[in-house]
Amino acid sequence: MESPWEVVNVELKVAEETVLVEVESAARRLPCPTCGEPSPIYDSSTRRWRHLDTCQFQTILSTEVPRVKCLEHGVKRVQVPWADRRSKFTAMFEQLVLRWLEVACISAVAELFGLSWGTVDGIQKRAVQRGIKRRSYEEGRRLPERIGIDEKSFKKGHDYVTVICDQTGGNVVHVADGRKAEVVEDYLKSFDEKERASVRTVAMDMWQGYISAVTTWIPDAEKKICFDKFHVAQHLGKAVDQVRRAENKKLRAEGNDALKGTRYHWLGNSTELSRERLAELAGLTKVAKRTGRAWVLKEIGMDAWRYKSRGWARKALTKWYESAIRCRMEPVKKVARTIKKHMEGIINAIYHGVTNARSESINSRIQWIKYTARGFRNRERFRNAIYFHLGGLDMTPEALKPIGFHTS
Numbered sequence: 001m002e003s004p005w006e007v008v009n010v011e012l013k014v015a016e017e018t019v020l021v022e023v024e025s026a027a028r029r030l031p032c033p034t035c036g037e038p039s040p041i042y043d044s045s046t047r048r049w050r051h052l053d054t055c056q057f058q059t060i061l062s063t064e065v066p067r068v069k070c071l072e073h074g075v076k077r078v079q080v081p082w083a084d085r086r087s088k089f090t091a092m093f094e095q096l097v098l099r100w101l102e103v104a105c106i107s108a109v110a111e112l113f114g115l116s117w118g119t120v121d122g123i124q125k126r127a128v129q130r131g132i133k134r135r136s137y138e139e140g141r142r143l144p145e146r147i148g149i150d151e152k153s154f155k156k157g158h159d160y161v162t163v164i165c166d167q168t169g170g171n172v173v174h175v176a177d178g179r180k181a182e183v184v185e186d187y188l189k190s191f192d193e194k195e196r197a198s199v200r201t202v203a204m205d206m207w208q209g210y211i212s213a214v215t216t217w218i219p220d221a222e223k224k225i226c227f228d229k230f231h232v233a234q235h236l237g238k239a240v241d242q243v244r245r246a247e248n249k250k251l252r253a254e255g256n257d258a259l260k261g262t263r264y265h266w267l268g269n270s271t272e273l274s275r276e277r278l279a280e281l282a283g284l285t286k287v288a289k290r291t292g293r294a295w296v297l298k299e300i301g302m303d304a305w306r307y308k309s310r311g312w313a314r315k316a317l318t319k320w321y322e323s324a325i326r327c328r329m330e331p332v333k334k335v336a337r338t339i340k341k342h343m344e345g346i347i348n349a350i351y352h353g354v355t356n357a358r359s360e361s362i363n364s365r366i367q368w369i370k371y372t373a374r375g376f377r378n379r380e381r382f383r384n385a386i387y388f389h390l391g392g393l394d395m396t397p398e399a400l401k402p403i404g405f406h407t408s
């Protein structure tokens, strides 16, 4: 405790497993919370905060918090230095809860500290609000040079949010409701023209809504839109899976279940597969010929990423398209047509070396968030959790920040 606050009594309540710490201020005047002007005490009332446990005992801080009468601002409750405004916890306690929330879900943290789910949710929500507020105060809100746009589903795939990330820093910078073109437009047009012109790449899926939003608001968008490897691979992987499912049905009708349970065998990138798995796939392609062909087409298509120049990448993709469109597997042909239509954007991605590492790591962390929350019922909670885990925000409680950085 710093002057004028001091601990005047510590009481050990064994039966209640509680330590009660009483704090008092002897000052006759305290600063007005609005202007900082030392003002006379007007009245006071008892308030309590939960602090870090003492051994296994819950520790409660209790004090008479005065209200001061400022000549300019009237009667105001003073700001105590150990807790944020409106919080029932000391800043050190809140910080500990936030640390735990980084690695565990809300219900686990609630159980650990003997708090309700809603209380822990509230601590997380306030932390995110603090972080977003600080980001705009201290650094200014800015448009990243390399943007990634993606949609994420929740509520068992019935609802969506659009996630915009900074591909350089790897942080999520914006989470918007739904996946319509307008949500991307609203975000982009909140920046001035100069800033929009400074965007160098926009990585996204081959989806018309996002494409038209970016084309409208980013100058020279046709050179900057990148359909990254991650999304192209996702489309091709889906096509392989559709072919596999159809063939599996056919084979099982003939009493052959060689393809059963092999869904994930075909999704990975061949360059990352083990020798054993590759041998297994080679064996499978002898029985499941169509799935094998679809898989080989996917692998050849992804090979275009080996090139560095626009010319070579275009040549490789065009050649790939010509064989894919003749393959007599409708799911693969459908992706081939999509790839042809969006070829320049794919070439942009290859040329700019837009890597999918960031999108993939953000993607897998959002999967983790969804998994640990056992499905979000509400969009706001999902959005909060994304900001909390991926926003790169400074969410330290105000009371732990050096004076002069307070934003509330």
Ligand SMILES: [Zn+2]
Pocket (backbone or CB within 6 Å): 032, 033, 034, 035, 036, 037, 070, 071, 072, 073, 074
């Ligand atoms: Zn004042």
